[in-house]
Amino acid sequence: MALRVSRKIYREILNKRVFSTPLLTARHCSSSAQTAPNIPHSAKKGRILTGATIGLVIAGGAYVSTVDEATFCAIINRCGFNGEGIVAVAKRLGAQHAKRKLDETSRNSSSPTDEAKHKGKAGPGILGVNLGKNKTSEDAAADYVQGVHTLSQYADYLVINVSSPNTPGLRMLQGRKQLEDLVKKVQAARDEMQWGEEGPLPLLVKIAPDLSKEDLEDIAAVALALCLDGLIISNTTVSRPDPVSKNPVAREVGGLSGKPLFNLSTNILKEMYVLTKGKIPLIGCGGVSSGGDACQKIRAGATLVQLYTAFGYGGPALIPQIKAELAECLERDGFKSITEAVGVDCR
Numbered sequence: 001m002a003l004r005v006s007r008k009i010y011r012e013i014l015n016k017r018v019f020s021t022p023l024l025t026a027r028h029c030s031s032s033a034q035t036a037p038n039i040p041h042s043a044k045k046g047r048i049l050t051g052a053t054i055g056l057v058i059a060g061g062a063y064v065s066t067v068d069e070a071t072f073c074a075i076i077n078r079c080g081f082n083g084e085g086i087v088a089v090a091k092r093l094g095a096q097h098a099k100r101k102l103d104e105t106s107r108n109s110s111s112p113t114d115e116a117k118h119k120g121k122a123g124p125g126i127l128g129v130n131l132g133k134n135k136t137s138e139d140a141a142a143d144y145v146q147g148v149h150t151l152s153q154y155a156d157y158l159v160i161n162v163s164s165p166n167t168p169g170l171r172m173l174q175g176r177k178q179l180e181d182l183v184k185k186v187q188a189a190r191d192e193m194q195w196g197e198e199g200p201l202p203l204l205v206k207i208a209p210d211l212s213k214e215d216l217e218d219i220a221a222v223a224l225a226l227c228l229d230g231l232i233i234s235n236t237t238v239s240r241p242d243p244v245s246k247n248p249v250a251r252e253v254g255g256l257s258g259k260p261l262f263n264l265s266t267n268i269l270k271e272m273y274v275l276t277k278g279k280i281p282l283i284g285c286g287g288v289s290s291g292g293d294a295c296q297k298i299r300a301g302a303t304l305v306q307l308y309t310a311f312g313y314g315g316p317a318l319i320p321q322i323k324a325e326l327a328e329c330l331e332r333d334g335f336k337s338i339t340e341a342v343g344v345d346c347r
Helices: 002-016 086-107 140-154 170-174 176-191 213-225 259-275 291-299 309-314 318-332
Strands: 023-026 064-067 074-077 127-131 157-161 203-207 230-233 255-258 282-285 304-307
Touching: 023 318, 074 259, 074 309, 086 127, 086 140, 127 140, 140 157, 140 176, 157 176, 170 176, 170 213, 176 203, 176 213, 203 213, 213 259, 230 259, 255 259, 255 309, 259 282, 259 291, 282 291, 291 304, 291 318, 304 309, 304 318, 309 318
Parallel strands: 023 304, 127 157, 157 203, 203 230, 230 282, 282 304
Antiparallel strands: 064 074, 074 255
16 A cells, blocks of 8 residues: 555656656755755756765765766766765755745745645755665665665655665665665665655665666566656766767766766666556656757656756756757647657657
């Protein structure tokens, strides 16, 4: 019952509310959620996803290289999950949550506006909390469970990140048995908590683009068997697709994001849509920088589209631009709604 309720909430939060704009802006919050309270565009133009949050305080190792901004709009990220730890994140999100509750009480409105109805727990936007494991942990599941217990009360949805290339051993959790065991433990931790009428939070898994056909089949089987609320496809890649492979910076270690990731991540998205038979909501991520890109992700099976690198280059003004371009693309292709376009290139 709890899982069915969770899927209902996913549709309410991440579909009905978001389809006024199917774009999510991600990782412009730090791993310590330092910037979460003050994203002025979040009220109407997108959702927020925190950087991966872990239990320990991890310092150093934060290096990012830009790969010829004018040509590629790409980034190689080798930051890992360094940050101030889960306690610091909980304090910041808790303060924002308390402030919002105080504001609501002071207004004491008997007929809230549509904007107020669509607020998330931490403010005017919908806040996703991205959970990762500690670099030195022997029990990865315990780290994710700690994240659920500590941060669920402040989040509108949770993400199990098993796909960052910068944390040793993390991507091993995408194996069928490892992923199944992990998701079961995280779901159990979520479901044992006290929830209101809306039920437990949606729980998504974020996967890598560097996966074999067998890997994708295993992940799809787990997602379907455990009724996952969604998959985010995809994280950064350790490969260096042409033409970025010829850039001197391409030899550096780390996960590549931006335009060079688009084709790889979109192909993985298509495969996963087919493998899950359209039954699992998918968030398309990787190389999106225009409305045309967003439309391709949707046609490849994405219910929602997420921005990373392009948002860093283009800033908040990019969101309304992409929305306008996406609307033009849908009209051009004869679709009356985004829902009609989801997965059409896979049928």
